[in-house]
Amino acid sequence: MKKCSLVQLKPDNRARVAEIHGGDNLRNRLMSMGIYKGKELVKLSHIGLRGPVVVKIGRGILALGHGVAAKIILEHE
Amino acid sequence: MIKKIYLIGNPNVGKSVVFSRLTGVNVVSSNYPGTTVEISKGFLKLNEDRIEVIDLPGTYSLEPTSRAEEVAVSILNDSVKEEMVVINILDSTNLERNLLLTLQLIEAGFPVMACLNMCDDAGHRGIHIDVDKLENILQIPVISTCAITGRGIRMLTERLPQAHPAARGALSNEDRWKEIGRIVESVQRLEHRHHTLREMVEDASVRPLAGFFIAACVLYASFKIVRFIGESIINKITDPFFLGIYQPMLEKLTSSLDKKGFLFHLLIGDLVGGTIDFKQSLGVLTTAPYIEFGMVLPYIISFYLVLSALEDIGYLPRLAILLDNLLHRIGLHGFAVIPVLLGFGCNVPGILATRALESKRERFIASTIISIGIPCVPLQAMIFGLLGAFGGFYVAGVYLTLFFIILVLGIALNRIVPGYSPEFLLEIPPYRFPPIGALIKKLYLRVRGFLIEAVPVVLGGVLLVNVLLYFKLFDLVTAISAPVIQGLFGLPKEAVVALVIGFIRKDVAVGMLMPLGLSVKQLFIGTTLLAISFPCIATFIVIWKELGLKDLAKSTFIMMIISLIVGTALNFLILR
Numbered sequence: 001m002k003k004c005s006l007v008q009l010k011p012d013n014r015a016r017v018a019e020i021h022g023g024d025n026l027r028n029r030l031m032s033m034g035i036y037k038g039k040e041l042v043k044l045s046h047i048g049l050r051g052p053v054v055v056k057i058g059r060g061i062l063a064l065g066h067g068v069a070a071k072i073i074l075e076h077e
Numbered sequence: 078m079i080k081k082i083y084l085i086g087n088p089n090v091g092k093s094v095v096f097s098r099l100t101g102v103n104v105v106s107s108n109y110p111g112t113t114v115e116i117s118k119g120f121l122k123l124n125e126d127r128i129e130v131i132d133l134p135g136t137y138s139l140e141p142t143s144r145a146e147e148v149a150v151s152i153l154n155d156s157v158k159e160e161m162v163v164i165n166i167l168d169s170t171n172l173e174r175n176l177l178l179t180l181q182l183i184e185a186g187f188p189v190m191a192c193l194n195m196c197d198d199a200g201h202r203g204i205h206i207d208v209d210k211l212e213n214i215l216q217i218p219v220i221s222t223c224a225i226t227g228r229g230i231r232m233l234t235e236r237l238p239q240a241h242p243a244a245r246g247a248l249s250n251e252d253r254w255k256e257i258g259r260i261v262e263s264v265q266r267l268e269h270r271h272h273t274l275r276e277m278v279e280d281a282s283v284r285p286l287a288g289f290f291i292a293a294c295v296l297y298a299s300f301k302i303v304r305f306i307g308e309s310i311i312n313k314i315t316d317p318f319f320l321g322i323y324q325p326m327l328e329k330l331t332s333s334l335d336k337k338g339f340l341f342h343l344l345i346g347d348l349v350g351g352t353i354d355f356k357q358s359l360g361v362l363t364t365a366p367y368i369e370f371g372m373v374l375p376y377i378i379s380f381y382l383v384l385s386a387l388e389d390i391g392y393l394p395r396l397a398i399l400l401d402n403l404l405h406r407i408g409l410h411g412f413a414v415i416p417v418l419l420g421f422g423c424n425v426p427g428i429l430a431t432r433a434l435e436s437k438r439e440r441f442i443a444s445t446i447i448s449i450g451i452p453c454v455p456l457q458a459m460i461f462g463l464l465g466a467f468g469g470f471y472v473a474g475v476y477l478t479l480f481f482i483i484l485v486l487g488i489a490l491n492r493i494v495p496g497y498s499p500e501f502l503l504e505i506p507p508y509r510f511p512p513i514g515a516l517i518k519k520l521y522l523r524v525r526g527f528l529i530e531a532v533p534v535v536l537g538g539v540l541l542v543n544v545l546l547y548f549k550l551f552d553l554v555t556a557i558s559a560p561v562i563q564g565l566f567g568l569p570k571e572a573v574v575a576l577v578i579g580f581i582r583k584d585v586a587v588g589m590l591m592p593l594g595l596s597v598k599q600l601f602i603g604t605t606l607l608a609i610s611f612p613c614i615a616t617f618i619v620i621w622k623e624l625g626l627k628d629l630a631k632s633t634f635i636m637m638i639i640s641l642i643v644g645t646a647l648n649f650l651i652l653r
Contacts, residue, residue, distance in 0.1 A: 011284075025142065029502065031250050032138035034174045039254075045284045051402040052411065052501050054283045058173045059204075061283070061507075063398045065410060065500030 002076060006053055006069040009043045015076035016040050022071045034058055035072070079162050079237060081129045082121065083153060085182070086166035087175050088135030089506050091194045093117070094224040095166055096132040099234070103522050107388035108506050109415060110135060115429070116148070123234055137174075138250075139181040143435050153187070162240040163187045164233070169199035169206060169221065170507065172265055176257045177250070183217060184247045188240040192233055193221040198509065203268030211264045216243035225511055279508055282395045292399050295392060299383045306379035307458070315371045324353055327362060343543050347592070357592040365539040368459070368588045369532055374524075376458040380422055381523045385516055391506040393418065401501050407487025408442045408494065409434070410501040420447040422454050423527070424616040428623060437624075438496035444620055445490065445632045448612040449639060450483035452583075455531070459587035460604050467597045475605050478647070482609065482639060530615070531582065538581045542574065542589065551577075565641070566606065567648040568599050579607050580614055602647050610640040 009015055017039045020027050030036065034057055044054040044061065053069040055062055064072070082099070084092045088110030097103055100119025117132040133149035141147040153163070165182055167175035172193075182189045193199075193206060212219040218236045222229030248256060272280075281287040327345070334341045336348070345353060346360030355367035387393055393415050401411030413434060420427025424447055431443045452460065452475075464471045491498075545551050551574050559570040566572075571593055579586035590603050612620070621629045 028138075028140055028250075029142040031254075032140065032142065032177060033502070033504070034177070034254075036251065036254060044280065045288075047283075047285050047288070047398055048402045050405075051285075052398050054398060054505070059171045060174055061279075061505040063283070063394070063401075063411070063501060063503045063505055065401065065502065068500045068502060 003073060004076070006043065006055070006064070006072040006074055007046070007066065009074055009076065011043050011045050013076060014040060014042045015074035017072060018075040019073045020071060021073065022068075026068065026071065030068075030072075033062060034060070035062070041074075078160060079123075079126070079128055080160040081131060081156060081162075082237070083156070083161060083163045084130065084132045084166060085149060085153065085163055085178070086135060086194075087137055087168065087178060088504065090135070090166050090168040090175065091224050092132055092135065092166050095164070095192065095194065095222070095230070095233075096130060098224050098227055098230045100130050103518065104132065105519060105522060107385075107393075108391035108509050108511075109388065109394045110433075110504050110506070116152070121234065123237065136178065138178055139185060143433075145432060158187060158242070161188065162237055163189045164192055165189050166192045166194050169193045169196045170202055170204060172204075172206060173257055173261045176260060177253055179215065180245070180248070180253050180256065183215065183243050183245045186242045188242050190218040190220065190233075190236065190240040191215065192229075193219060194224055196221040196229070197223045197226070198507075203270045205266040205268070207264045207266070211260070214260055214264070216245070217241075225515055275508055282392070283398055283505065288395070288399050292396055295387070295396075299387065303376070303379045303383050304461075306382065307376040310375035310378065311371065315375060319355055319367055319371050323366075324355075327353060339547060342547055343540065346543070356588075359539065359543065359588070359592055361536055361540050361543065364588055364591075365536050365585075368584050369535050372462050373455045373458045373531070373584050374527075376454050376461075377422075377527050378520070378524055380454045381520050382516075384418065384422060385519045385523070389509065389511045389516060389519070391508050394503055394505045397501075397503060398505070405498075406491065407446070407484070408491030408498050409439055409446075409487070410498060412501065412503055413439065413443050416443055417447060417451060420451040420453070421457070422523075424448055424451065424453050424612060425619045427451065428616065428619050431623070435499045436496060438494050439498050441624060441628050441632075442487065442490045442494060442498075444624060444628075445635060446483055446487060448616050448620060448632060449486065449609055449636050450479050452479065452608040455582065455584035456587065456604075456608060459584050460608075463587060463591065464597075464600055464604060467600075471597060471601055474601060475608065478605050478643070479608060482643065486635070486639065531584075534582055535585055538578060538585045539588075542578060542585075546574070561641075565648065566602055566644040568603055569593055569595070572599075572603055575603065576606065576610060579610060580617075582613055583607055602644060605647065606640055606644050609643060610636065612636070 003018060017035060017037050019037060020030060042056040044056055046053050050066045052063045052065050084096055086092050093104045093106035096117060099121045102119035104117050119130050121128045121130050133152060134145040136146040136149045139150055141150045163182055165179050179191055208219050208221050218239045220229055220232050220236060222233060224230065282291045331345055344360050344362045346358035346363055349357050353363050355363055358364050397411035397414045400414050404410055404413050416427045416430040419430050427447045428444045431440045434440050434443060460475055461472060555570050555573050558573040562568050562573045563570045572590065575586045575589035578589050586607050587604060595603060620632060
């Protein structure tokens with residue numbers, strides 16, 4: 001198991017959320033949109049150097065700002 | 078006894094479409110989260126009762142994280158549980174994420190019924206949901222619907238009386254997600270499918286390289302289509318009507334009037350070369366209807382047709398992702414592209430749409446940028462109509478100037494305005510292809526809205542101006558402002574009338590420039606200034622209502638400074 005942030009994960013890779021660095025506010029927002037510890041997601045793409053990250057989670061697609069993505073720590077094979 | 082029905086659900090699940098179906102009240106719906114920023118109310122007739130139906134802004138949970146969500150949740154908490162039914166609308170194609178709110182609603186003790194919307198789309202994607210089983214697990218009525226075609230809506234109203242609070246212990250969000258996992262596992266069956274073409278395009282449009290290529294094509298094509306349809310309507314329908322039918326009729330009817338009289342001046346205006354010139358005569362029956370119906374309306378129709386199509390298909394959130402990076406430089410994030418695009422139609426809905434942005438700071442920056450740098454369709458139509466005659470080069474010049482202003486203004490505001498801009502977090506909807514009837518209906522709503530608002534103001538505005546001009550009441554204003562208008566901007570001093578009228582409506586204002594016989598350079602400066610300077614009164618009021626008097630004052634101050642600088646710079650430096 002390796003750990004990295006959502007920003008560092010390469011596109012088209014699957015990983016599991018290990019932890020979310022951030023306040024309760026951010027954690028709650030992500031939680032209500034379906035991103036929480038233990039959830040699996042697939043990174044679809046990353047726009048530009050400091051642009052948003054697009055992930056597939058369940059059957060939905062979410063775009064997260066660069067700052068948020070950096071706070072989501074994942075573990076993957 | 079049910080008195081109220083609340084429609085609640087995640088953003089972009091089709092609450093507004095269900096609302097229109099239940100009440101017959103038409104509201105605009107699109108395929109992106111946050112279309113509904115205002116709460117709509119209507120009535121449903123059930124047997125002999127009239128039940129109030131309230132369409133709430135979308136929310137992901139009962140623990141609100143944005144202003145729009147807060148509104149939805151507080152309204153729900155303030156009402157009497159015995160007298161209401163909550164219809165929780167879910168997106169069948171994404172059951173898992175939608176169920177969090179459902180569980181929260183049941184746990185909070187609301188009488189809930191679940192409406193699995195977009196069931197046809199789920200079917201296309203190979204998603205099958207066992208509705209009876211879900212009903213058993215949740216202990217509330219579950220109805221599958223397809224609101225856009227009306228399927229299942231009858232069932233929804235018939236089962237309303239069956240909505241009762243269900244017993245369910247409160248869970249933590251972590252446990253809720255685990256529970257949801259189990260529920261989805263047992264009620265949902267997925268057919269294995271290969272990627273469809275639609276899914277491949279969906280994917281490609283959020284990848285960096287393909288995404289920007291697609292965006293460039295979409296924007297270019299949109300622009301071309303808007304122009305093509307607008308020009309076709311003008312050349313094939315409105316111009317033949319005005320010149321071939323309306324003008325001879327008007328000339329016959331007014332032949333008995335004294336050509337120097339007050340009435341003739343009001344209705345027809347000045348004759349150019351002995352005949353009516355719709356662009357220059359400036360009468361209530363000549364230039365006023367020609368501006369609205371012959372120059373602006375064709376572009377209103379074509380612009381909203383293309384915008385509505387882009388909205389309903391679901392392309393705009395993808396554009397938001399691609400532009401997020403750029404918009405961060407000016408203190409906004411990607412989602413702001415939606416209010417800005419709406420602002421190109423009319424600034425008022427654009428500024429209202431900024432409600433979907435989270436912070437007050439973003440809303441101030443976005444509203445200021447929209448009111449200063451984004452020309453609305455009526456203004457653009459006039460710019461094309463007037464400057465276009467001298468070549469596309471000048472029209473492009475106006476847009477470039479505005480773009481440059483937005484960039485500089487945005488960077489400056491991002492530095493100066495205190496506070497922070499929150500991060501981007503947006504759900505990207507799948508592409509959908511709603512029936513053409515839905516598109517036409519939305520276009521009709523918007524065109525009707527335009528006509529109701531614009532026509533009386535235009536006719537009244539031209540009438541007022543004609544009276545003021547006839548009695549030479551503008552002379553004082555003209556004299557006072559002459560140093561700025563003539564000295565700094567290089568325009569004839571009468572052009573101030575147009576700038577003042579710009580406060581009422583931009584299209585009439587450009588119309589006032591037409592009879593002045595301006596040179597290309599003067600026309601360029603005049604139209605650019607009209608685009609930047611005083612937002613029209615409707616925009617003014619909406620900024621006041623949305624942001625308060627203080628922010629309106631700041632915004633206006635910025636606008637005046639920019640008008641002065643840009644007008645002078647264009648006159649002395651750039652267009653020498």
